[in-house]
Amino acid sequence: MLQSIENYMNKLTKTSDGTYPLINPHTREKITEIPECTNEQMEAAIAKSEQAFQQMKVLSSAERSDILFKTSQLIEDKKEDFANTITLESGKPITFSQGEVDRTIQTLKFAAIEARKLEGESIRMDAAPNGAGRDAYTIFQPIGVVGAITPFNFPLNLVIHKVGPALAVGNTIIVKPAEKTPLSSILLANVLQEAGLPENAYQVITGDGPRLGKVLIDHPAVKKITFTGSPQVGKLIKSQAGLKKVTLELGSNSALYIDKSVESKIEEIANKAVVGAFSYNGQVCISTQRIYVHETVSKSFIEHFKIATEALKYGDPNDPSTDMSGLIDEKTQKRILEWIDEAVQDGATLITGGEKEENGVKPTILANVSTHSKVSCQEVFGPVVIINTVKNGEEALEAMNDSEFGLNAGVFTYDLPQGFHFAHELEVGQVLVNDLPTLRFDHMPYGGLKSSGYGYEGVKYAMREMVHRKFISMNYTF
Template sequence: MIEKYSKQFIGGIWRDGSSDIVYEDVNPFNNEVIARFKLSNKEDINKAYVAAKHAQKIWAETPAEEKKKVLLRAAELFQERKDEFAQILVKETGSSFLKSMGEVLSIIEMIKDAATYSDRINTPVMVPSSTPGKENLIFHKPAGVVGIISPFNYPLFLSIRAVAPALAVGDAVVLKPDLQTQISGGFIISEVFEQAGLPKGVLNVLTCDMEEVGDYFVEHPIPSIISFTGSTAVGRHIGALCGKHLKKVALELGGNSPLVVLEDADLDQAVDAAVFGKFIHQGQICMITNRIFVHRKLYDEFVTRYVEKVEQLPYGDPMDQKVVIGPIINERQIQKILQYVELGKQEGHKLVLEGQRIGNVLTPFVFADVKNDSKLAQTEIFGPIAMIIPFDDEKEALELANETEYGLSGAVFTKDFERGIEFARQLESGMAHVNDQTVNSAPNTPFGGVKASGLGRYGGEWGFEEFTSVKWVSVQRERRNYPF
């Protein structure tokens, strides 16, 4: 099933990359090689961008109904093949079946929403003018060619959320998914859109070794927009490169998302949400619940219930649909997570649940009485380590929650909805949720962060703005009198 995805997709042609490097794509649970790829090099990147530039001119002029037809057909194909693609995600990413199926279903809705952009691109917005007889028209145009770099953790979702809106508005795309998840983050996407009737060259997918190609993918002169999802450190570098070359950039970066349980919260609801929000996909999500703040009135009972629930989470081979905790993506990440556990012990935090390593699976670790200014609490933990922190009042909770360089997502639990909304508004984050956990997304809402969590927004009208350029056209319908 998976072995057929072993080629790069450049200019509408499936072929080997031109690099001498052959990459082995492995199942992170058992290290089984599931596919081998001859990677792309700078020559292939150039060919992909040139093909995209040529195809984009034609695609931009394609009637809106035809663009919508392609996108909606792609959504249908994902629906028809959802079980197949969910299994690929399980096998290539180590995702649980629940997470994998949810990922496939979510991108179907995302593509359908993006399809509506095709109509909007030709519909001007009128704004008033203070000049007598003047009419102001605001047009959106395709930006041109978009370079997209997506990560390993939610590869299908995080690729499609940039690919779909870019295609819908008339852009062409060169997509570079993470090497570890290049099938689910790249090649099933190119296959589906090819079958949906997308013209050759409008979507190109390639993978390469960064030591071989360096910054060429970003610095190439053709793309006018770079969309990157990944670490803050790499995002800062890409942002600097885009600034240097005056390219528009969308960056969705790291997070250290707080979940706050106020004294009037429904404790059962808060515990359930905090477990899900921390341990979905083993914690390998940018907006995962990283720090859990609980009012002292509820603190001891919350910790007890939380640990009891976490201890019951089934772990192991994600091919078993009952499994919740599957493998970590690679050995380097496993070692990094275990180092964080040792750091937590050294800093004196209370380890109320000690996980274990079983093959490539790490079962959950839970630290209580964590100090918010500790190195552990201030680090984005991309793994199954929960941190619980007590607070005395709402003001302190807000200060602690905002005490981080990141600002991606947040959550607050209270029975007073208006209180919750006001608290959520004061969280320094691009997204915040009342009586829900931090891992949320909807195709018609703005997704993105503030501070070190990034720039720009995906989704809804905000995503439409990201992948278009804006032009003001004025019409003077009456003769204008000039001062000279």
């Protein structure tokens, strides 16, 4: 393990309430011991973050931008270390870990650019009666301490999606990473410090999520909570956060429709959809989980999809040829297998998969799945996809909207009016026409409807949720 991670953890361990074992998801072997930080440690971190804010808020936008850009360069220089750390703690195949590091670098560059661009607006006061004689404008000011609670599946880039915007506007931030994947966020601390970030402007506190998260939620000095995780926890956070700003990126069971008009592209779409469904074992919040295919092309699509799925290779995540690896833990593996069995009992057809594979689950395709089966109406967060045949686009649209979630959805169609119709009628935050719902670029607005979230991420949009807007009027006739 890298020395910088060990040094950071040693500091935390000195005052922590013991440690807990960090387990490699693929091998189920112990990696190391992680500090189980106390509530007092979190409170101390908040106090340090408040002090660091006095330095952060007076940095110029150019200075903050330079720190973020230098951080991106340092991560690029240490790309192999970061990718190996992600794979070690999350079990993510190394090619996907390398992709996550690339996205992290890009996200930081976007944050560096947007740090220089955060601007208010000029307001014509004379548009109102008696408003003449005044120049007025708005400015954005940092809010202070941000508390970030992050998930296991993207232990670096989803941290940066909170850290980059927070630092870009002049805030400080405390990250409470997922218990199962804290190493990447700790490794990031060393790089930010090397890039010139003021001390304690970024801190990582490890340990029990519900307990330490509650300290962040309850503490008056924490001005915003940004959380990525389950809808159940997200709803609890929102109910407890009071007047704090809150951003919640929650679950999904992303849907895709494939129209008969794209018949000539069916094999290409099937190959793309396999990647969207099974990347990182489906442990992606916008994983392609529900596919609805027009009856004209359904048979062909399923044949091509099955061939591409069965070609996926399970193996050592450090092997560049590996596609599938162990799931995050045994509990998840057991749950997914139970959900598959339930769907089959409900009448679904098992096309392939549905079995344990060492510490993972074979990529699974289910057809003709009931809307009441958990693999259809809940978030699987595993390597399972359903493919249901529909008579037309309207039937697909109705099925896609029949969900408590509303994050991403995709549509493949060459029928332009149909594409616009789906774009306007799908009850989701992002519609991807002629792309998979698993698509996300790091600068685009990203937020969900229904139980999928509250507020927006995407660098520029996250920044706007981490500031105060202040109105200033100058009466030059007084």
